[in-house]
Amino acid sequence: MSQNILQYESKVWSTADLLIGAGIKQSDFPKYMMPYFAMIMLESRLVRHYKELLKDFDAETIKDIENIDDFLEEFKDYNIGYNDLVIRSQKTLAEICRNDKTFDNDFDAYLKAFDPETKELLGVDRGNTEEKYLDISGVSGQLRKKDILFDTVKKWSEIDLTPFNNSDITTLEEHIKRKWADISAETAGEQYTPDDIISLISEIILSKIEDNNEFLTIYDPTCGGGNLLFGVEDRIKEKFNRPTKTYGEDWSDSLYALAKIESRFRNDSDIRYGNTLTKIHFIEKQFDVIVANPPYGVDWKGYKKDIENDTTDRFHALPSISDGQFLFTQHILSQLDTKGLSVVVHNGSTLFSGDAGSGESNIRKYFFDNDWVEAIIQMPTDEFFNTGIYTYLWVFNKNKPQERKDKVMLIDGSNFWEPLKKSKGKKRREMVFDNRKTIVDTLTDFKDTEYAKVFDKWHFYYNKQAIMLTNVDENGKTFEDQLPVKKNKQGEEIRAKSIKLNPTKITQVVEEETIELKDFEITSYDTNKYSDLKEYYENNLKPLVASLDYKEADLKVFTAKTSYYFDEDKETIVEVSKDDKTELGCGKIVVKASYKKATKTKEARIEISVELTPDYEKDYEIIPYSPNELENQQNIADFMAKYITKPFVYIDNTIGVEINFNKVFYKPEQLRSIKQITTDLEDLENELSNLEAELAL
Secondary structure (H helix, E strand, C coil), X not given: CHHHHCCHHHHHHHCHHHHHHCCCCHHHHHHHHHHHHHHHHHHHXXXXXXXXXXXXXXXXXXHHCCCHHHHHHHHHHCCCCCEHHHHHHCCCHHHHCCCCCCHHHHHHHHHHCECHHHHHHHCCCCCCCCCCCCCHHHHHHHHHHCCCHHHHHHHHHCCCCCCCCHHHHHHHHHHHHHHHHHHHCCCCCCCCCCHHHHHHHHHHHHCCXXXXXXXXXXXXXXXXXCXXXXXXXXXXXXXXXXXXXXXXXXXXXXHHHHHHHHHCCCCCEEEEECCCCCCCCCCCCCEEEEEECCCCCCCCHHHHXXXXXXXXXXXXXXXXXXXXXXXXXXXXXXXEEEEEEEEEEEECHHHHCCCCCCHHHHHHHHHHHCCCEEEEEECCCCCCCCCCCCEEEEEEECCCCHHHCCEEEEEECCCCCEEXXXXXXXXXXXXXXXXXXXXXXXXXXXXXXXXXXXXXXXXXXXXXXXXXXXXXXXXXXXXHHHCCEEECCCCCEEECCCEEECCCEEEEEECCEEEEECCCEECCCCCCCCCCHHHHHHHHHHHXXXXXXXXXXXXXXXXXXXXXXEECCCCEEEEEECCEEEEEEEEEEEEEEEEECCCCCCCCEEEEEEEEEECEEEEEEEEECCCCHHHHHHHHHHHHHHHCCCCEEEEEEEEEECCCHHHHHCCCCCCCCHHHHHXXXXXXHHHHHHHHHHHHC
16 A cells, blocks of 8 residues: 555645745745644544544444543543544544635634644644744744645645555655655754665664564664654564564654654654753663664754763763764663664764774774674765765674674675666665665675675774874984983982073074064063063063074074074084084973062063973874783884884873774775777877878878
8 A cells, every 4th residue: 555655745745836836945845844744644543543443333423422422532542642623523624624714713723623742743822932843833824924824724635644554654754754854954864864774774683683572672862753763663563573662852843743743653652852962761771772863963062061961971982072973872872772782874974083082082992892883884875865975884782692792894885776766865876675685694694705894893993102202313312411410319310301591692583683682581661562561571572482493593592601503404402612513412492481470579570591402292103902911012112113213202002993994995996007008099199190191181
């Protein structure tokens, strides 16, 4: 029957004709279509249930029932919604639209005849409340102003879905939501996960769970309109005889309302409204299966305080404020059962963004340390409706088979696609059954192929080793060797950090103008330009001294008997005494200015000082990681001995984790041979000769 109901897709979409005529832009169509589509779906299901229940009461109409209250009470016990006009009076939307003169009052009565929860979801008379959900009253008011409300509702009333069952109507709903996603989603993957991706996610799950009649809980923390959540449930039920319950959360008013309405026509489903990252509806639950296509590339600064003050221990680390998808993934793994399975859609940034020690890297490390990542699968580009970028399925498994412990499989599915006959938004490709089967079989076999590689999880770890280098001059000499050594009270030799000079003058040529500093304890200032000495310091001396560049050869520091400058060619400090020049080694000439407040014995002043210091430079080396501590230290030592030639000391070592698909599956372009190129050039020369001969004729 599902194929027959798809004939109604064009009828549903034709209701937008009136919107076009009223000047409503296409991207706003979902806002004006969702409430009425939800309403006719509800009515058709209520009418069908009404007819089915009449059979139990052995009656043809409600009027034939002796105790109508018993009938209505039993109807309401099903918790699928209720409309008193439709059930008690058989006054459907089509009936209301037969008389345009009484329509306004009748339509208002029709909306108010729904049960309280349905009215809330439809957004009936929500006033100024924050959540309007489908906002049918507000939308109807706008269409009334445009003088097309009656015609719009009448067109919707002509779509009769009563012959179809819940599953058929769900199929139609998914197709309509997909078209809405084509035209309105602002964020990649925000509203709708394509059917082929839902099928692949479902097939991965089916390949890993048993058909054992045990109860199965399925959760989607960013369920949107419910297509991924309910799509996975339906596919599992098609293959396995397992009772299921679905749980979902979303904070889009309209999409939550659609999912909530849909959930009432399922055997067991619990959909909640709110931001998953700040509301904790299901925090006490653990789920068997979790699926999600969380928003990516969306910042979370609007609820930064809530996340930072979260007390649930969900968030091991925080990603950058510009992209919250790893927040959702941490939430998912906190609610995944100890034997649970999860498949989450991500963009590429979560594979590699963030340096070692960053939030993203620490989150990846947390997942890998716990050995939850079983596979990452690269999807083809142009697979989603709102973006053409590569997307990835992260397969998390908290119950890996023994032979897969500490192993991770990367699967390159980027070439497993067929072109769509007609593009759907930015979706130009789809993964047909054979494409999906190749991926599922590859994951099941868990062996290397041309497009899949199995790694020890440690392959993705690396050392980011910080070192402090001591720079040397062309002769390998450092100014550090000039620093005096003294013994402390414990008898340990301590090397001084610098040599302080007592300058008499500092000069440097900047843009052919000589800067000259002679007074090293300044107490006077130009009262016409500056209100006090501190202002003179902040606006004149401080920036002036900061602009001095010791690497410029014309910076010279004079003392009573010597002068100093830095020879950039030789990378050394040169000491000049009379006619004698001494190269002291690589170092820095550090000039500082500081403001000193007035004391009892001294007035406020600016002090200028000069020090000669070694030239230290902090550097980072990226080195392969080993989980064996001794072996890892040896790796680092071997790397340093091979690549680092300057004196250095170790500082801190940070362990990072990243995944590089391009590096794993990169195939260099096959270059043509010299012989082929020469042959092509000869052919071109022959063609040119022939053309010249023809032109000569």
